[in-house]
Amino acid sequence: MARWAIYFVCLLLDVSVAASLYRGYLSGWILLPLAVGLTVLALYDRLQRKHALLRNYPLLGRARYMLEQIRPEMRQYFFESDTDGRPFNRRQRAVVYQRAKDVKQTVAFGALENMYEPGYEWAAHTAFPLKVKPESLRVTIGNTQCRQPYDASLLNISAMSYGALSKTAVLSLNGGALLGHFAHNTGEGGISPYHLENGGDLIWQIGTGYFGCRDEHGNFSPEVYTAAVAAPSVKMVELKLSQGAKPGKGGVLPAAKNTPEIAAIRKVKPGISVLSPAGHTAFSNEYEMLVFLQQLRDLSGGKPVGFKLCVGRKDEFERICQAMINTGIYPDFITVDGAEGGTGAAPLEFTDSIGMPLYDALAFVANMLKQYKLKEHIRIMASGKIITGFDIMKVLALGADACYSARGMMLALGCIQALQCDSGSCPVGVATQDPSLYQGVNVEDKRVRVANFHRNTIYALAELMGACGYAAADKINPAAMYRRVTRTDIRSYEEIYAPDNGRSNGVALYPGQTVNN
Numbered sequence: 001m002a003r004w005a006i007y008f009v010c011l012l013l014d015v016s017v018a019a020s021l022y023r024g025y026l027s028g029w030i031l032l033p034l035a036v037g038l039t040v041l042a043l044y045d046r047l048q049r050k051h052a053l054l055r056n057y058p059l060l061g062r063a064r065y066m067l068e069q070i071r072p073e074m075r076q077y078f079f080e081s082d083t084d085g086r087p088f089n090r091r092q093r094a095v096v097y098q099r100a101k102d103v104k105q106t107v108a109f110g111a112l113e114n115m116y117e118p119g120y121e122w123a124a125h126t127a128f129p130l131k132v133k134p135e136s137l138r139v140t141i142g143n144t145q146c147r148q149p150y151d152a153s154l155l156n157i158s159a160m161s162y163g164a165l166s167k168t169a170v171l172s173l174n175g176g177a178l179l180g181h182f183a184h185n186t187g188e189g190g191i192s193p194y195h196l197e198n199g200g201d202l203i204w205q206i207g208t209g210y211f212g213c214r215d216e217h218g219n220f221s222p223e224v225y226t227a228a229v230a231a232p233s234v235k236m237v238e239l240k241l242s243q244g245a246k247p248g249k250g251g252v253l254p255a256a257k258n259t260p261e262i263a264a265i266r267k268v269k270p271g272i273s274v275l276s277p278a279g280h281t282a283f284s285n286e287y288e289m290l291v292f293l294q295q296l297r298d299l300s301g302g303k304p305v306g307f308k309l310c311v312g313r314k315d316e317f318e319r320i321c322q323a324m325i326n327t328g329i330y331p332d333f334i335t336v337d338g339a340e341g342g343t344g345a346a347p348l349e350f351t352d353s354i355g356m357p358l359y360d361a362l363a364f365v366a367n368m369l370k371q372y373k374l375k376e377h378i379r380i381m382a383s384g385k386i387i388t389g390f391d392i393m394k395v396l397a398l399g400a401d402a403c404y405s406a407r408g409m410m411l412a413l414g415c416i417q418a419l420q421c422d423s424g425s426c427p428v429g430v431a432t433q434d435p436s437l438y439q440g441v442n443v444e445d446k447r448v449r450v451a452n453f454h455r456n457t458i459y460a461l462a463e464l465m466g467a468c469g470y471a472a473a474d475k476i477n478p479a480a481m482y483r484r485v486t487r488t489d490i491r492s493y494e495e496i497y498a499p500d501n502g503r504s505n506g507v508a509l510y511p512g513q514t515v516n517n
Contacts, residue, residue, distance in 0.1 A: 037215065052414050052428040055440035062194050080178070092387045093411055095172050099456035100412035100449040116487055123393065124480040126469035132462040134455075137473060139401045141236065143377040145294075147302025149332075150235045151203075153182035154473060155392060155454055158383050158406035159205045159308075160239070161189025163253050163262045164421070166438035168446075169430045172413055174200040175443060176450025185404060188240055188251055188276065191228055192265050198447075202233045205308070206296075207240040209276035211266040220282045222299055224267075229300040236333070237296050239289075240309040241280075244337035244384055247310040247355040250276030256424040257433045286316075286323040294329050306333035308380070311361035312354075321372040325502055330377035334369075336362050339382025358384035359398060363497035366399025385409075389460030393468075399476040412453035413446050 042058040072144040091112070098105045114120055142149025157177060162170045170192060177200035185203040187196055190212025194203055206213060206225075213225035229237060242248060253262070253274040263270035265389040283289045287331060289307070295307040313316060324330055338358025356364075362382055369375040382400035387408040395403050410415075414428045421431040429438040470476050478493035485491050 001154075014040075014306040026512060049446055050442060052430075052442070052446075054442035056427055056437055077085075084091075096408050096411040096453060099460075100453040102452045102456065105456070111263040116484070117164060118486055119485055120484045121480055123390070123464065123468050124482065125467045128468045128469065130469055130471055132471065134459045134462040136461060137458055139379060139473070141306075142304040143330055145330060146304050148235075148304070150304050152236075152402050153180070153458070154396075154402045154453070155386075155458055156183040156203070156381075156402065156404050157185055157409045157450075158404035159187040159203075159238075159243075159255075160406055160410075161187030161211075161251075162194060162265065163189045163257055163433075164431060166190070166426075166429055166432055166441065167194045168438045168441035168443055169413060170194040171197060171439060171443045172446035173409060173450055174198045174202075175447030176409075176412075176454065177201055178484065179451035180454040182454055183235060185238065189253070189262070190265050190267075190413040191231065191234070192262075196231060196233055199233055201235045202231075203236045203238050204234050205238045205240050206228065207273070207276055208278065208280050209266070209268075210282075211268075216266050216267075218281075222295070225296070226299045229303065234300075234303065236304040236306070237300055238333075238335060239296065239305070240355045240453075241289075241307055241309040242312070242337070242355075243308075244310040244339050244355055244358070247312060248278055250278050252276075259433050262433070280486060286320045287327060289320075290323055290327050290331075292328040293331055297332075304332035306331040306335060306378075306380075306384075308335035308337055310337045310339055311357040311364060312356065314364060317365065317368060320369055321374060324374055325372060330374065332377075333379040333381055333401075334365060335381040335383060336365050336400070337363075340384050348443050356375070358382060358395070359497070362395060362398045362400055367497075370398075385477060385510070389457050389462075389464050392457070392461050393464050393476060394481060394493075396473050397476045397481045398497060401437065401473075406451060408457070409450060412450050414441065414449075 003075075016100055017032050020034070021029070048055060095105060100134050112120070137154045139154065142148050157173050160173075164187065165173075166276055170195045174184045174195055175198045178198045181201075183201045183203050184195070186192075186205050188205050188207025188209060188211060189204065204212075210218065210220045212228055215221040215224070228234075243251075251274075253266075255273045258268070258270055258272060258274055260270040266274065267434055268274050280289075280292075283292045288357055293307065295306050297303065309317075312405065338361060339355030340357055362380070366375070366380060369378055369380070379401040380399055381402050381404060382398075383394040383404040383406070385403045385407060386395060386403050392403055410430065413430055415430050416428055418427050420426050424432050424434060426432040426437060429440040432438055465471075465473070465476065468480060478497060481493040482490055483493070483496065485496075
């Protein structure tokens with residue numbers, strides 16, 4: 001109701017001025033410019049196509065941009081919640097906006113003020129920097145069991161479903177992927193027409209609900225899957241075991257977002273809340289999972305397949321590695337999702353207390369694959385609050401080959417972190433199925449911003465690598481990445497995450513952690 005209140009205010013003001021002029025009051029002539037100005041400005045905001053917030057909230061949305069003109073980071077304090085506690089969270093978000101808008105990306109008042117606080121991280125540079133070409137920062141995903149390898153960017157769009165996001169948001173993200181030559185993960189909600197319209201590269205994520213490839217009973221359907229995966233835009237297939245924000249819990253599509261169109265795409269009933277099961281019905285153990293992955297690869301014509309997980313029990317992942325050796329079935333990639341990942345549909349306890357953080361999980365998975373001599377077959381994708389070029393550099397140092405970003409892409413798209421993702425009332429039209437809100441997203445403008453963010457972030461990564469003397473992404477050394485553990489104790493990533501820091505039957509553990517055999 002608040003978004004329409006401004007029209008009533010303008011109308012009331014116009015009527016009052018007209019009445020004053022009719023009666024010959026001087027106040028009518030005084031208020032006339034104000035009434036006309038506000039009315040014209042409100043209409044302009046509603047009709048313009050560049051800013052979704054202004055289009056959806058005429059006049060009211062201008063407060064955000066006024067504060068931005070005063071100080072670029074001030075909008076963070078008024079409009080964006082700092083929920084993760086990272087000391088440079090707001091600063092990173094400001095960088096996203098600058099890169100998406102393709103504007104100046106410098107800071108006038110020097111470095112961070114928390115350099116002597118625990119948690120601060122940095123990379124060691126070289127006195128003899130190199131020139132790294134941004135276009136070279138790509139990786140081929142697909143082992144010898146794959147017949148259609150994919151040449152992937154080091155930065156891609158993380159899994160966000162149509163249903164959670166609006167159709168205009170999906171169109172904008174996929175359009176940006178097409179412009180920037182990077183991949184767009186569909187999320188577990190299936191492949192929608194809006195994923196296919198632009199022709200941007202897709203990574204089709206298949207979750208426990210098998211949306212887009214299920215039969216009338218909700219089980220996996222090889223026939224439906226085969227028809228959908230044949231789309232030229234589908235470059236890889238990702239089997240979702242668990243999600244960092246809510247590992248061990250299935251996805252949720254609220255009834256308000258389950259429109260007839262979305263229900264048809266997911267092959268469910270419209271107008272009801274759709275709750276995905278916590279686990280898969282197509283398999284029940286690591287051996288059956290690998291056989292299922294091979295089935296997905298065969299039915300796709302040999303496209304790269306992999307699985308996504310938030311690491312929980314380390315012995316389970318070790319058993320998966322052993323099953324790979326025993327069966328000879330190797331996924332083309334594994335996506336490691338950190339527990340710090342976000343979602344609009346997770347209970348607080350799951351978000352805060354379940355799952356392993358990204359850096360610990362990534363180092364463990366990379367060490368485990370190397371120990372079992374599986375790394376030559378498998379690429380590692382990393383996901384979990386990756387926003388800047390330095391974030392990418394850190395996960396590459398810990399063993400990742402490429403990564404996803406959800407938050408960065410959302411901010412580039414226009415998200416202001418209003419925290420209304422599950423309510424259907426996203427003020428900028430990104431996470432809603434309300435036509436009056438999502439029509440505010442100008443796809444032609446936003447897809448360029450998404451592509452800008454990707455291009456400028458990859459460029460920043462290339463510059464960082466060059467400054468540190470790394471000619472290629474696989475040369476980044478964890479020994480050159482540092483973290484202040486206490487105010488007086490500094491340790492390198494190699495010291496913190498080294499594979500020989502405590503072992504139990506070959507399993508890399510946390511530093512200092514031991515297990516009795």
